[in-house]
Amino acid sequence: MSGLFGKLSNKSGRKKSDLAEAVSFSEHNKGMATLTVPDIEPSPAHDSKALKKAFHGLATDEKAIIRILGHRNASQRRKIRETYRQLYNESLIDRLFSELSGDFRNAIILWTFDPPERDAKLAHDALKMSKKGVEHLKVIVEISCASSPHHLMTVRQAYTSRFDRSLEEDIASNVSPPLRKLLVGLVSSYRYDKEVVDLVVANLEASKLHETIKTKQLDHDHVEWILSTRNFYQLRATFESYKKTYGNPIEQDMKSCGSGNVVTLLKVVISCLESPEKYFAKFIKDSVVGHRTDEGSLTRAIVTRAEIDLMKVREQYQKLYKTSLDDAVGDTSGEYKNFLMTLLGAPI
């Protein structure tokens, strides 16, 4: 046992020279956002005044709202929110809520929030819905396993500020064991954020995961520990080692453990850790397939990834489904559609 949680040491294939070149989660996604912003940053006061003007009169100028907010990054939107409040003594988000409606409103408001606060809110809503099915908890896995470690920390901070308790406490009071332990572990993680891999540890931990699948003990502490502590690149090597040694991808072998909630959520965990872009490409496809688009999911995927890696998601989507991600959004309509297309990179 004592050797299980091997040390990622210089001795076993991890060199200091690798470290110098190692890049972080954010660096890996550099240039992979689809959001487009003007070359010259407009002043937050100018934007606030234009928004105020768009709210004026009987018919809200929705196109103007898209033209402004749909082309501003998180830091610019924060400044606009602050300036708007100073100028008009009202909350921009409250005003958007009263001016707009339907899916368009939901999308614009989710986008206007600061990303940590947005994710805190999404996690909170998910926990409220969690009694209705484990599917609702996916978003908490996405935040924990498909975001940068630093972002996850800021979400936990935003959660306590907004809801007067910690995210972990709310997970514990809404989710039963053994799911509770897995989720608390995941949201508490602060992974090392560089591409450093130890193949000896990957092999060791692949065999440990195999053992828990064979004995159908997916709620074992080791599973939670490995998945919530190791860095993204290390885990990808572990999954690779698993496939090489035991023949199947780990998520496929997990099916032998039944179709319980833990298996369902662990498959989401592994997908998010393995390849966030593939996970979100599939997630978007699932949200538009069939007779009715699931706008809630579609909005969440586009809004939360537009500033991170939506370009990669777009490439994956094309590769997997031989059709453009724009086509998926194409089934929606009105300003909602225009807004999503804007986040997908439609020109200013």
Added chain:
Amino acid sequence: MSGLFGKLSNKSGRKKSDLAEAVSFSEHNKGMATLTVPDIEPSPAHDSKALKKAFHGLATDEKAIIRILGHRNASQRRKIRETYRQLYNESLIDRLFSELSGDFRNAIILWTFDPPERDAKLAHDALKMSKKGVEHLKVIVEISCASSPHHLMTVRQAYTSRFDRSLEEDIASNVSPPLRKLLVGLVSSYRYDKEVVDLVVANLEASKLHETIKTKQLDHDHVEWILSTRNFYQLRATFESYKKTYGNPIEQDMKSCGSGNVVTLLKVVISCLESPEKYFAKFIKDSVVGHRTDEGSLTRAIVTRAEIDLMKVREQYQKLYKTSLDDAVGDTSGEYKNFLMTLLGAPI
């Protein structure tokens, strides 16, 4: 079981109006630092030059070093470190290391570090020593249970930056179960930081803790979960409820579970959570009692608390031992003694 991890809700004695007045860990300790700084902040360049001058010649001017660094807060020391590097193209800490020696050097260097980096280093050193006894792991409990939640996050960040892996990974590769689980849980915590207490939850969790003591199952998930997730004030209410309901303080009842490592460390956890100032008063007393002062422990206690709550520790010390904290430090000598006395509030 499902009701165990009760929700800290408005229904059970927790009112929104309480929240408005609720104060955080840092606010609670306001004015409780012993460190004294000049009313007018000297420029970092001026301080850097004075330090450089103190290093000049055969005999280092140790008094000058104390006069400067011993009267600068963390933010001022950071600016001095940065300015010193810019001016002289060398690390202030490396220079202090080469100029000084013994306990004085250790204390000055520990103090000169940025607090998150200092604690990351202390945790790292503790893990390296952990095979020699559970006592060494105390410092990790102090960082997790006697610091602000925000500080703990910054320590985890500093740890990954400095050591190229996460604190949790190093705990797992150096500490065996069941201690491992407890420590990983504690360092991963991000407690809500306001004084909000739910007495119903306190009673429930006191009874749960009592159950684990009665059945000698202190390594149970619930113990780790309660102690690493609840806010400080909630936990104090839980310990209070325990004492009221079962007659003894919880740490006393834990003795019935033997003298293993988990019991030893859990007693430290509870002391730190109940009253950091009492914990450190006792810790300092233990470090100076007997024939030989344990300078490592004495330094750590004074240096790490001087900017937080050393005034409270001083009061507790007086109350518990009817003697002044200055007397404890009085058994040491030379510039080491002068430096500790400076951090204890000796005039500039």
